[in-house]
Amino acid sequence: MPRGSSKSSPTRAELNLSGISESEFSCHCCYDILVNPTTLTCGHNFCRHCLAQWWVSSRKNECPECREKWQGFPKINILLRDATDKYFREEVERRKVEIQANSKISRSLLAFQSYGDHLNQPRTIPTRGTNSFFSGVLTALTFVAALVLVYHWSSSGVEQHxxxxxxxxxxxxxxxxxxxxxxxxxxxxxxxxxxxxxxxxxxxxxxxxxxxxxxxxxxxxxxxxxxxxxxxxxxxxxGIKPPQNLWEYKVAHCRMSVFLVYGLKRSPRLTIFYMYLFDYSESFLPFLHTCCPAVPDIEQSVESKYLDKQVAPSWQQWAEFLVQYFLIPYQLITAFAWAWLDVHYWTSRIIIIDTLLLFMLEVTTLVELWVIARLRTLPIAMWDHLCAISHGFLFTIIWPFFPEFLCSCYFYWALYFSPIITFSSVVRRVMYPAI
The missing domain is CATH 1.10.150.50 (Transcription Factor, Ets-1)
Structure with missing residues (x-):
């Protein structure tokens, strides 16, 4: 037959006479004719889009049927694809049109392919050991720098505090x-x-x-x-002098300061709610008045700042605070750091940069959940997030038994060096949104 001629797909009767069963060309996930069949290392065959949807929903590199993990990145079985196109041409064409019209399936396929491209990319890196070496050196240098900072500030602040x-x-x-x-x-x-x-x-x-x-x-x-x-x-x-800046608060409440630095970075909403419930006068009220200050009175004296931090907020302050609390909680931390810019020059700037990076990380996460159709994995993601936050609450329980020097090390690490980790997470999330 000439190459350019067409031939209709065999009928079911013709397939039965030739000994070919339709079940041999069925997907083990949707139980329909395979479209772009993909064979895993365990031998099971699935439609490409069915496997992509399974991976997006579960985030597991394992067979949907036997749960055996696959090796590498699954590719389309060319021989099986040609066979399905030959014997079930009309059915395959109909299903391809339906797949292309479904935007959710298209996003799943795009995310799955991006994941495969990311797996293949490290092969172009010449030496992985070099990266590990420099990563270890960077970690060691930052740890030494943290120890130096802790020793310097601890020794110089004894008389001051x-x-x-x-x-x-x-x-x-x-x-x-x-x-x-x-x-x-x-x-x-x-x-x-x-x-x-x-x-x-x-x-x-x-x-x-x-x-x-x-x-x-x-x-x-x-x-x-x-x-x-x-x-x-x-x-x-x-019973002591009230803290008037970050360092005095850390000296007075070393363990609580570690928890707040950790919690406000990982989960600002839960941490602020914790402050409202259990540390209202000492932490929450000054935080709210600093982030959402009341309209200043022209006749108000400078000395009244000692009273303003303890008065009940107005409804305008509560409205402004609650809007930012639910929508942009990192803006509250940024406003708080900005208010202390004259007292903590470099520290406030580092906190502002870190909050901007954390806000970008939160936005990219929400976009990924919405665009790449991972809403079904939201309960799992929320559970992982709560487990991570529970570590911060665990610190408040077990860290009183640790030396204060270790608490200070973790405090300065989270304050000054974790922005580097946040920046790395933002870059990875922007470059590989499906990972």
Whole structure:
């Protein structure tokens, strides 16, 4: 017969007479005629799109029927494909039209092929050992750098953070003067009076509004007096000097700071909700007021900042906070870091960069779930995420038994070096969205 001539597909009767059974050319997944048949290492045959949909939904490199793992990347069986095209031409053509019209199947095939391209790419890399070597060197260098930073900050901050560790009842008059100086430049007006009265920690806790108004303190400015009383109330509640920056908070709450750094990176929504439930006054209220500040009053003094962090948020603040909490939680962390830019110059910038990378990682994950039709795997992904978050809660339970030096190492690692890992994850997710 000439090459350009056409021939209709054999009928069922002709196939039965020739000894060919339709079941021999059926997919083991959809039980229909094979389209682009793909043979696995176990010998089972599947339609290409059926195997792609199975892989997208399960993310397992195993046979859908016998669960044996396949080796390499499955390819189309050319001989079997030619046989199905010859004996079942009309059926195959009909099914190909249906497959092309189904966008969900097309996305599954695209994701499956991208996965195969990624598997084949490492073969072009000349030496894998070289990458492992440099990866090990980078890990060792970052670990050494973390140890140096921990040692430097731990040794240099002993004197600076002495009031954070020392109970107020044990404060000396010099400690009280140091505490007063930390309130702001306006507190210098009253330092001499505290020095003359030789006020120590016990006497400081006994001071009230009437005592501060009378001689020798003479704090007649209402804003100044309220700021001093607000800080005294917080100090009496905590038993130590209230933390005023990141490093003081870490000294006062070493284990909690490790949990917050870990939790806000991995699951900001759950961590912020945890702060609301169990650390409302100490962490949540200052966080909310910093991220979503109230509209400033023109007549409001600078000293009122000691009171604003503890007042109940307005409904406008709650509305702004909740919108960002549910839609863009990393924006809250970015706003918080931006507010502390003058105090923590480089640290705030590193946190902002890290939150931008984490936001990109979250967006690419959502796009992958929606576009590549992995919604069926959402429960599995959520379970894996909850398991990862549980590790952070586990730290708060078992880490009090670990030396504080180890907690500091993990804190600085998560704060300064994990952005490198986040950047690597973003690059991998953007380049290989189906992986």
């Amino acid at each position: 002495v009031l954070i560790r020392k109970p107020i009842s044990l404060w000396t008059p010099e400690d009280v003067v140091s505490w007063l100086e930390l309130l702001g430049p306006w507190a210098q007006l009253y330092k001499e009076a505290f020095q003359q009265e030789n006020v120590n920690g016990r006497l400081l806790l006994m001071l009230g509004e009437e005592e501060l108004l009378r001689s020798p303190y003479n704090i007649t400015n209402q804003a100044h007096r309220r700021a001093v009383l607000a800080e005294l109330d917080r100090a009496e509640t905590l």
